[in-house]
Amino acid sequence: ETGVTQSPTHLIKTRGQQVTLRCSSQSGHNTVSWYQQALGQGPQFIFQYYREEENGRGNFPPRFSGLQFPNYSSELNVNALELDDSALYLCASSPGGGTSNYGYTFGSGTRLTVV
Amino acid sequence: AQSVTQLGSHVSVSEGALVLLRCNYSSSVPPYLFWYVQYPNQGLQLLLKYTTGATLVKGINGFEAEFKKSETSFHLTKPSAHMSDAAEYFCAVSDNTGNQFYFGTGTSLTVIP
Numbered sequence: 001e002t003g004v005t006q007s008p009t010h011l012i013k014t015r016g017q018q019v020t021l022r023c024s025s026q027s028g029h030n031t032v033s034w035y036q037q038a039l040g041q042g043p044q045f046i047f048q049y050y051r052e053e054e055n056g057r058g059n060f061p062p063r064f065s066g067l068q069f070p071n072y073s074s075e076l077n078v079n080a081l082e083l084d085d086s087a088l089y090l091c092a093s094s095p096g097g098g099t100s101n102y103g104y105t106f107g108s109g110t111r112l113t114v115v
Numbered sequence: 116a117q118s119v120t121q122l123g124s125h126v127s128v129s130e131g132a133l134v135l136l137r138c139n140y141s142s143s144v145p146p147y148l149f150w151y152v153q154y155p156n157q158g159l160q161l162l163l164k165y166t167t168g169a170t171l172v173k174g175i176n177g178f179e180a181e182f183k184k185s186e187t188s189f190h191l192t193k194p195s196a197h198m199s200d201a202a203e204y205f206c207a208v209s210d211n212t213g214n215q216f217y218f219g220t221g222t223s224l225t226v227i228p
Contacts, residue, residue, distance in 0.1 A: 004158070033216065042119075042205050042218035043159070056215055090158055103149055104216075106158035 004029075004107035006091050012113045013081050021076040021110045023091030030097060032074040033104065034066060035090040043090055049074055050097070078112075086114045117142045117208045121219035129227045134193040136222045138180075138206030141187065147209040148189040150180055152202045153221075159205065165189065176200070201226045 005024045013019050025032050031050045035043035045058035049068035063079040072093070078085060088111050092104035122137040140146055147166050151159040163174025170182040180191045189206060206219040 035218075040221075042220045044218070045216050048216075058215070092159075103161045103164045104159075106151075106160070108156070108158045 004091055004093050004105050006089075006107035006110050008110060009108070010111045010113075012115060015081055015083060015114055017081050018077065018079045019081060019112060021078075021089050021091075021112070023074045023076070023093075023107060025072045025074065025091075025093035026105045029093035029095050029105065030072050031094040032068055032072060033092045033094070034074070034076045035092065036060075036085075037088040037090055037109070039087070046076070081114045083114050086112060088112075117146065117210055117215065117217045119206050119208050119217055119219035121204075121206050121222050123222055124220065125223045125225070127225040127227060128196045130198055131195050134178075134191070134196045134200065134224065136191040136204050136206075136224065138189045138191065138219060139187055140189060140206070140208045142208055142210065144210050148180075148182060149207040149209070150174065150178070150189075150191050151205045151207060151218075153205065154202050162191070162204075196224075196226045198226050198228065200224060 004026050007022045033048040034046040037043040046060050048056035052068045065077045067075045088109040090109045091107045094102050094104050096102040118141045120139045149164045150162040153159045162178050163172045165172045165182045173179045178193045203221045203223050205221045209216045
């Protein structure tokens with residue numbers, strides 16, 4: 001079975017720009033979550049999607065938004081990029097039907113650098 | 116609200132020695148607890164999880180963890196360290212709604228030959 005795939009693997013953007021990161025969830029997984037991992041830190045929960053609706057959100061501003069598509073793939077959009085947005089962005093999927101209680105399968109992440 | 120504290124950001128052990136990585140959690144409801152491992156430039160891999168039932172949980176690669184409610188702890192152990200265990204380890208907690216998931220700041224494990 002295929003795992004979670006993310007694209008692109010690396011990205012450099014300028015402060016103030018917008019970025020879209022993409023994620024294909026593992027086959028059979030209907031719940032997708034996004035995390036931000038700053039250098040030397042643990043992943044921070046951004047939000048979770050189930051059946052194309054956001055069903056959980058961490059402490060991130062509205063300029064972080066997402067989408068989940070009928071095939072359970074997902075996008076993370078970040079507007080008005082700031083230098084502090086530089087991080088590894090991880091996508092994770094779960095078969096949990098809207099919960100994370102089964103644990104996640106993580107992708108390898110997208111390394112975003114904002115200059 | 117839930118939170119996770121990992122004591123010791125860096126742990127070094129000799130090859131063959133016991134590995135003990137500490138995790139304490141704070142949760143207002145019965146928690147679901149997880150340990151993940153992250154190798155350089157990779158995503159996170161699930162080692163083991165506790166949801167309900169037996170409090171001693173066995174995971175992959177010889178790791179295990181014990182849920183101790185009275186101590187609000189979920190420490191990760193492995194009887195004998197291997198060089199390939201060198202990585203970053205994260206403890207995480209989820210509440211019973213499964214809509215929020217919190218990671219600790221991680222423990223970097225070094226295995227000395």
